[in-house]
Every structure is written in C-alpha cells, then in structure tokens.
Amino acid sequence: MAKLPKAFEKLIEELQKLPGVGPKTAYRLAFFILKMEKEEAQSLSNSIIDLKDNVRYCQICFNLSDEEICQICSDENRNHKQICIVEQPQDAISIERSGEYRGTYHILGGAISPQEGVGPDQLRIRELLERVEKVVPEEVIIATNPNVKGEMTAAYLLRLLKGKVPRITQLATGVPFGGDLDFADEITIAKALQSRRTLDTK
Amino acid sequence: MIIKEIYLENIRKYSQKKIFFPDEKKNNQRILILGPNGAGKTTILESLIFLFRGFIYGNSPQRFIKKGASKAIIRGYFFSLKSETNHEISASISIKGSSSISLNRKEVKRELVRKIFDAYWFFPQDIELILGGDEIRRSFIDGLIKYFDSTYKKTISDYQTLVKARNEILLRAENESEVYNNKELDAIEEVLSKTTVEILKKRTRVISELNNILEWIYKEFISDKTLRIDYKTTLKISDKLKDSINESLFVSRGTDFRTGSTSVGPHRDHISLIYEGRDARYEASYGERKLMALALKVSGYKLILEKKSGEVVFLADDLLSELDGNHKITALKLLSMNCPSLIMTATEIESNIVSDGDIQRLNLEDIK
Numbered sequence: 001m002a003k004l005p006k007a008f009e010k011l012i013e014e015l016q017k018l019p020g021v022g023p024k025t026a027y028r029l030a031f032f033i034l035k036m037e038k039e040e041a042q043s044l045s046n047s048i049i050d051l052k053d054n055v056r057y058c059q060i061c062f063n064l065s066d067e068e069i070c071q072i073c074s075d076e077n078r079n080h081k082q083i084c085i086v087e088q089p090q091d092a093i094s095i096e097r098s099g100e101y102r103g104t105y106h107i108l109g110g111a112i113s114p115q116e117g118v119g120p121d122q123l124r125i126r127e128l129l130e131r132v133e134k135v136v137p138e139e140v141i142i143a144t145n146p147n148v149k150g151e152m153t154a155a156y157l158l159r160l161l162k163g164k165v166p167r168i169t170q171l172a173t174g175v176p177f178g179g180d181l182d183f184a185d186e187i188t189i190a191k192a193l194q195s196r197r198t199l200d201t202k
Numbered sequence: 203m204i205i206k207e208i209y210l211e212n213i214r215k216y217s218q219k220k221i222f223f224p225d226e227k228k229n230n231q232r233i234l235i236l237g238p239n240g241a242g243k244t245t246i247l248e249s250l251i252f253l254f255r256g257f258i259y260g261n262s263p264q265r266f267i268k269k270g271a272s273k274a275i276i277r278g279y280f281f282s283l284k285s286e287t288n289h290e291i292s293a294s295i296s297i298k299g300s301s302s303i304s305l306n307r308k309e310v311k312r313e314l315v316r317k318i319f320d321a322y323w324f325f326p327q328d329i330e331l332i333l334g335g336d337e338i339r340r341s342f343i344d345g346l347i348k349y350f351d352s353t354y355k356k357t358i359s360d361y362q363t364l365v366k367a368r369n370e371i372l373l374r375a376e377n378e379s380e381v382y383n384n385k386e387l388d389a390i391e392e393v394l395s396k397t398t399v400e401i402l403k404k405r406t407r408v409i410s411e412l413n414n415i416l417e418w419i420y421k422e423f424i425s426d427k428t429l430r431i432d433y434k435t436t437l438k439i440s441d442k443l444k445d446s447i448n449e450s451l452f453v454s455r456g457t458d459f460r461t462g463s464t465s466v467g468p469h470r471d472h473i474s475l476i477y478e479g480r481d482a483r484y485e486a487s488y489g490e491r492k493l494m495a496l497a498l499k500v501s502g503y504k505l506i507l508e509k510k511s512g513e514v515v516f517l518a519d520d521l522l523s524e525l526d527g528n529h530k531i532t533a534l535k536l537l538s539m540n541c542p543s544l545i546m547t548a549t550e551i552e553s554n555i556v557s558d559g560d561i562q563r564l565n566l567e568d569i570k
C-alpha cells in the first residue's frame with residue numbers, strides 16, 4: 001500500500017486523541033476535512049484555538065468562563081454563602097437549567113477514582129478548602145454524581161468539611177439512581193434540590 | 203411457555219437446522235431430547251441458554267460458532283401461556299463476541315426478553331456446587347438473586363469497584379501507620395460498608411428462602427436427611443450492621459496493607475452445604491452428591507418461579523448418566539414433580555427408565 005501524505009497522517013494521529021475517535025473514524029474525518037472549502041477548514045481550526053485562548057476557568061469556582069470571574073460568581077443577586085459542589089461544568093449547567101438554585105458552584109473537575117489515579121490532589125479540593133475558609137459559607141451542597149465514584153467523593157468531602165460549615169447537604173433522592181446528573185431531567189433536579197437531606201455534621 | 207420450533211445456524215456442528223418441538227398439548231412442555239452421544243442434544247440446550255441469557259455455557263464464542271463461520275444465529279418461535287401470544291426471538295453472536303437480540307423482529311435489550319421467557323438449568327458441571335470452593339456457591343447465590351432483582355448486578359459491580367479502590371490505596375501507602383490515618387480510605391470504606399450491607403441482606407434473605415425449599419425438597423424426594431446452605435461472613439458484625447462492617451474493614455487495614463488485598467467482605471464469605479450437620483463435600487457418594495446439586499438447582503428454579511413474573515424453562519443436561527437405577531428414578535421424580543416447564547437430554551438406553559407418560563420425546567435421530 002502506498003504511504004499517505006505526511007500532513008494527512010499527522011491529522012489522523014491528532015484526531016485519534018479525541019475521545020471516542022478510533023482509527024476508522026479519524027480516517028473518515030480527515031477525508032472529510034480534505035474535501036472542505038479552505039475557509040471552512042480555516043474556521044474550524046480558528047475556533048479550536050479561540051476556545052483555548054478565550055475560554056478559561058473561573059478563578060473562584062472553576063466553571064468555564066469568558067472572564068477571569070464567571071457570570072455566576074460576579075452576580076450580586078446570587079447567594080455567595082451557598083456553594084454547590086459538582087464534578088463537571090455540565091453538571092452545573094443541568095442545575096442552572098432547573099432554575100431552582102440561586103447560590104454559587106464549585107467545580108471539582110472529576111471524582112475520586114483510585115484505580116484511574118484520581119485522588120483528592122487531582123481534584124480542586126485544596127481550592128475548595130481555601131474558598132471555604134475565606135467565604136465561610138452557610139451551606140455547602142454536595143452534588144457529585146449518584147454513582148460509586150461520586151459517592152466516594154461525597155463521603156470524602158463530608159469528612160473534610162465537617163465542622164467547617166454549619167450546614168452540609170447532599171442532593172437527595174429524585175436523581176435517578178446510578179444515572180449521571182448530566183442526564184437527569186430538570187424537574188427531578190429541582191425536586192432533589194428542594195428535598196436535599198442534611199448530612200450528619202456532628 | 204411452549205417452544206414450537208427453533209432454528210440454529212452455524213452453531214457447533216449445525217450449519218442450518220430446524221427443530222420442531224412436540225407441542226400438541228397446548229400446555230407447558232416436558233420434553234426428553236434423545237440421541238446418541240455427539241448428536242447435538244447439549245447444543246440445543248446451550249442455544250436456548252444463549253437465546254434467553256446471552257451467555258455461552260462454559261465456552262468461548264469461538265467454540266460455540268461452527269468452524270469457519272463468522273456468526274451464529276438462533277431463532278425460536280414460542281407461545282406465551284401467560285399472555286397467550288406468539289413470540290419470535292432471534293439472537294446472534296459474532297466470532298469477536300458481539301451479540302444482539304431481537305423480539306418479534308425488533309432489536310431489543312435482553313432484559314425485555316427475560317421479562318417474558320427465561321431459562322434455568324442443571325448441567326453436569328453443577329456437581330461443583332458441592333465439590334468446589336466457596337466462590338462457586340457465591341456465584342450461584344449471586345446469580346440467583348440477579349434473576350429477580352434487577353438492581354443487584356449494579357450492587358455487585360459497585361462493590362467490586364470499591365474493593366479495587368481500597369486495594370489501590372493500600373498498595374500505594376508507604377507504611378502501616380499511614381493506612382490507619384487516611385481520609386480517602388475512610389471515605390471508600392464508608393461507601394463500601396453501605397454496599398456490603400445491601401449484599402449481606404440480599405444474600406441472607408435469599409439463602410433463607412432457598413433453605414425452606416431445599417430442606418423440603420430433599421426430605422420429600424431424596425432421603426430423610428437434612429441438607430441446607432450455611433452462610434458465614436468473614437466480617438465481624440453486630441446489630442449495628444453498617445457500623446460494625448466499617449469497623450471490621452478498619453481493623454483489617456494492617457493485614458490488608460501487607461497482602462495488598464481486602465481480606466474480609468462478601469467476596470471472601472463462606473457459603474457451604476451442610477448435610478446432616480457436616481460439610482457435604484466430605485459426605486455421601488458421588489451419586490448422592492449429584493442429587494444434592496440437582497436439589498439445589500431445582501430449589502433455585504422454584505424460587506425464581508415464585509419471584510419472577512415471566513415463564514421460565516428448566517433445562518437438565520445429561521442428568522441420568524453416572525447415576526445408578528434408584529438415583530435415576532429419584533432424579534426424574536424430583537424434576538417432573540417440581541418443574542412445570544422442562545427439557546431434558548438423555549441417550550436412548552437411559553431413557554428406558556422414563557415412564558412418565560406426560561414426558562414427550564424428541565428423537566434427534568428422527569429429524570436428520
């Protein structure tokens with residue numbers, strides 16, 4: 001078989017780094033890009049760089065943001081004494097859509113999973129503790145995903161925050177068991193927020 | 203259920219084969235599949251297991267699929283006595299192991315088919331339930347629970363994830379005192395304790411229900427001796443179940459740090475069969491042990507029938523071989539009195555002993 005042009009091989013290699021993209025898909029995508037108009041290809045490549053240059057993490061809550069401080073963290077009408085801890089930015093988006101929540105967020109960037117090498121140091125937990133010490137929140141809501149990793153993370157956070165925050169609650173029933181928060185519909189999230197149970201803070 | 207016809211394609215020695223089942227009674231079937239060794243009797247049972255369970259009995263797809271073919275197909279035509287409707291179920295598996303199933307020509311999730319029809323069985327290898335180690339009886343009990351408890355599969359897989367997480371932290375620790383002062387381990391063990399409670403409760407409950415059936419079956423059909431299952435956990439537990447499990451895990455951190463594994467919990471628990479107060483492994487003759495294993499499987503089947511809404515067929519492969527005359531009669535009586543829906547296999551000579559007029563014969567020799 002004749003060798004492919006170098007540029008083509010390079011693109012295939014890069015595309016395969018994306019999640020869910022195997023050699024076959026990478027090959028198909030590369031061919032598709034090859035057939036694109038030059039302007040289209042330029043626009044695709046620019047928007048990737050633009051994303052990296054202009055979207056950043058909020059310095060307070062680590063949500064995605066255009067500015068140094070995100071819209072939620074800079075909104076004076078929101079309750080800054082209330083922090084809802086989630087795994088990923090998309091989890092915060094799900095809760096925002098429910099329209100029930102008026103506090104702020106803290107994005108961990110994942111969940112504890114020792115097998116995958118993710119422990120407290122790989123998550124934004126040190127930043128959370130610093131923030132808690134500075135803000136002294138009235139309530140922290142632990143809204144990690146209702147699966148094993150999320151539960152391990154919640155149990156860990158609870159131990160860490162005990163005594164530092166007067167009220168620690170957890171998103172209670174309503175979010176389908178075993179499902180990820182991302183997929184839970186807005187009504188169930190709203191319900192879960194209303195009926196969140198207080199965890200033992202003794 | 204009534205099995206009307208099954209069609210096998212590229213399964214073991216069959217390229218394409220249609221098998222019509224005797225169904226003139228319009229009632230649950232009790233069928234004896236006859237044929238010499240190597241005639242493909244077991245293949246039919248294995249195919250039904252694959253169709254309902256998606257599981258290849260003791261074999262890799264490479265051995266189940268006919269040599270040279272890339273994909274095996276089984277299609278069955280069934281009548282549900284509960285809903286009085288016909289169903290066509292078709293399943294396929296490729297040499298790479300990917301499988302699919304369709305119900306009435308629509309691709310569906312396997313769970314949907316199992317709500318209507320399912321299979322439970324006794325195969326010669328089931329003698330290991332008596333002779334084998336605890337892990338065989340643990341997976342027998344866990345497997346049984348999964349038949350009627352749809353959340354248990356997830357509970358078990360969560361449990362395994364948590365044990366691996368705990369082991370990982372233990373392996374990473376540098377010294378023993380460090381493992382006793384580790385918040386991450388505290389968090390993992392807390393969730394692990396919760397999951398363990400779930401497993402212990404479900405196992406204990408099912409074993410007690412199973413014992414009620416087993417003790418009765420054994421006395422009624424086999425002998426006046428007692429046979430029961432005994433469950434002993436490796437955890438130190440008290441009335442405060444969750445707290446005591448948590449404590450038990452905490453205490454074993456030191457030992458577990460040295461071995462790099464979790465030494466207590468449901469994955470290490472002991473499940474034994476107790477025959478007249480003693481471990482059945484060391485008692486009784488081979489034939490008696492085979493009957494014990496059969497009694498265990500039939501008890502499991504009866505429990506499934508009690509707890510599950512669908513129709514479940516009991517498959518008994520090569521039951522009569524290695525049993526002497528009296529034990530053959532006992533085994534047959536046990537099956538025919540307890541299994542409303544039954545398919546057995548036997549060789550011609552063994553079948554002479556089957557006198558029950560209710561059992562219909564399907565001779566593989568006749569349909570070549």
Ligand SMILES: [Zn+2]
Nearest residue numbers: 058061070073
């Ligand atoms: Zn923010």
